[in-house]
Amino acid sequence: MTAVLELDDVVGGYGETQILHGVSLRVEPGEIVAIIGPNGAGKSTAMKAVFGLLRLSSGAVRLAGQDITNTPPDQVVKQGVCYVPQTSNIFPTLTVQENLEMGAYVRDDDIRPRLAEIYEMFPDLVAKRNQPAGTLSGGQRQMVAMGKALMLEPKILLVDEPTAGLSPKIRGEIFHIIRDINATGTPILMVEQNAKQALGIAARGYVLVDGRNRLEDTGQGLLANREVGEMFLGGGT
């Protein structure tokens, strides 16, 4: 089976600074894949590499077998990859509805049925549809950001630290939403600080250290791994 998304020994960074020194990972159809690792390990950078946000000096990014290495972001979107950045992932002065409409910018067909589906997925947003997205709570903003990305019915969704800065309760909700989105068939690649919860819902996970693959296993496998436990989960498991 061809992987939905594949990074093959990716090397790259910003300008002179190399951050990724050889990262390989794959997302199979229908999977949630989590990338975890210490600060500065290149987790978010690996995600940006997929999205054409940094130049790769070697290695390849393939979408459903097709090479998309160094494709500019607007083209990557058109190919069906949607990306929710960690910060500034909504347009604060646009209303919730307008944010969702912008998510569908590259679509030329009637987006109303998809809008209805998104509101069904995030019922909290219905009452807020005409409010500027910047006035919403952290959790709701995250819903707008994900709803916006889902407007395109992407082949794969990339989510960068969706629970950063949120309360434990909201965090749980967000993980729930990610699971729900995945249940509709959308594969998800996610970078997370909260390794325990992320691995809990992930089919597979990758541990990056210093811009290189360190470990790769199923979510449960990594949760049970001693090294992972010591590194991120606060002592032994």
Add this chain to the structure above:
Amino acid sequence: MIEFVNFHLIPGIVLGSIYALGAIGITLTFGILRFANFAHGETMTFGVYVTLTLIWVTGLHPLVLLPLAMVVTSAVALSMDRVFYKPLRASPTIILVMASFGLMLMLRSVTQFSWGVQLQSFQPGIQRPYVLFDALRISPKHIVIVIAAIILMLAVHYLLTRTKIGKAMRAMADSPELARLTGIETERVIKATWIVGASLAAAAGVFLAIDTHVETMMGFKILLPLFAAAILGGVGSPYGAMLGGLVIGIVEEISTYPWIGDAPLVSPGYKAGVAFALMVVMLIWRPSGLLRGRVF
């Protein structure tokens, strides 16, 4: 009191409407292209001379010719973007500001060279004002200017809130990076911004020329009040620019009313200083502007 309305409030509203239209272009360029466009005043002047030429050729009323002048001015703005600003897109803001300063001088020289520097006017002669209730004097051109300005502002509102490209303009003003990640065609949004800014500049210039006269420095002279209006309303906020323009126009005109004693409070020669003072006060008191724009 009626003198206050006739000679200060009404001219203030007229001037304010003109400022409002001009300031929208300033604020949109700042919000979307991220630089203060010094050439905006000259763009305005250019639109006025295009209209003047069309009047010579066709003999029609300036308002009838305005749409054509808007198209020509937009075309010039788009070419300037293509030749001068596009290669500098990734440069620091200060480079773009300097480029716009250079373009301001170039465009002014071209205008002066092509049309001469002498004072001209659209329609010779003086219009008689309507007199209402034996006291209220409103000149027909003032009514026309305010109505046309309101129509244009409603058109801008419609564009920004009801059309895909308008919403994309607001999205890009919010966050250019996210706009790119969302798949918004940023170059198309930039083109739309120049078209809207240049068209409104041409309109503001033509209204100003209908109200006063035509000269090559007219755009540059109102550049400061336009910046003041954009800052007052909150840089990056088109509605703020409309509000700011109206406030600055009205305050400039009513500052010359004899509030204390018989002499004007501010001598008319210093009117422009009022806009400047307002801008300074605003930058100290609330730099994000009345409608909370972007702080830079």
